Amino acid sequence: MIVRNLPDAAASDRKVVSNGWESIRLLLKNDGMGFSFHITTMYAGETLRMHYKNHLESVFVLSGEGTIEDLGTGEIHQLRPGVLYVLNDHDRHVVRPKTDIVTACVFNPPVTGREVHDETGAYPAESELADAASR
């Protein structure tokens, strides 16, 4: 059994801060769970354009409000506490937080934590090209 807590993780290198968002990775690939689990905050007023070519991701909104636009369909969905959005098809999307939005995110395959940020503020998947983004 592993037991961790958010304040300790936030004070360690499990926390990464980037352009428009920050993320605390409570579970990473080396925990051996087959997924990673992150508490990620997207900052109020940002426009976050994302495309995860190499990962599936689910995002559950814990607090905050904004919108997500599905660039494949043009649909815009409201984000508020209790909403889950799921990038099950490597969907290109834009999140526009009206307030800070705090989320619980699950990635499959898991993020390693060793990814290096690319010029978009995201980081590439392990052994993959730099256009693969994963928070």
Add this chain to the structure above:
Amino acid sequence: MIVRNLPDAAASDRKVVSNGWESIRLLLKNDGMGFSFHITTMYAGETLRMHYKNHLESVFVLSGEGTIEDLGTGEIHQLRPGVLYVLNDHDRHVVRPKTDIVTACVFNPPVTGREVHDETGAYPAESELADAASR
């Protein structure tokens, strides 16, 4: 992209209520994410003895307080918002909620939603024996 929300899911068969807990399964196996994602509430005053022989699970506490006992080591950990416990080794454990505890749970492999409850109030994994419990 899939978008769901907790109130709609709670009003559907995605919500299951059992002995001492209830769970809203926002993602199940047939969503194809490789994990399932549940918002699970464990009720105040219960003693929940669990052993998932067939699943790995991570549990992030959103609200509420209580304890978890690792029956393998005898260790007791405090549960409060921001704590993550991870059953990475099919750990036998007991949760004792002092208040209702609301959690965000991830299962690998994913729960199918077709499991039938066994006599313990849990349900077995797909194609596996009835002593495998997964919320």
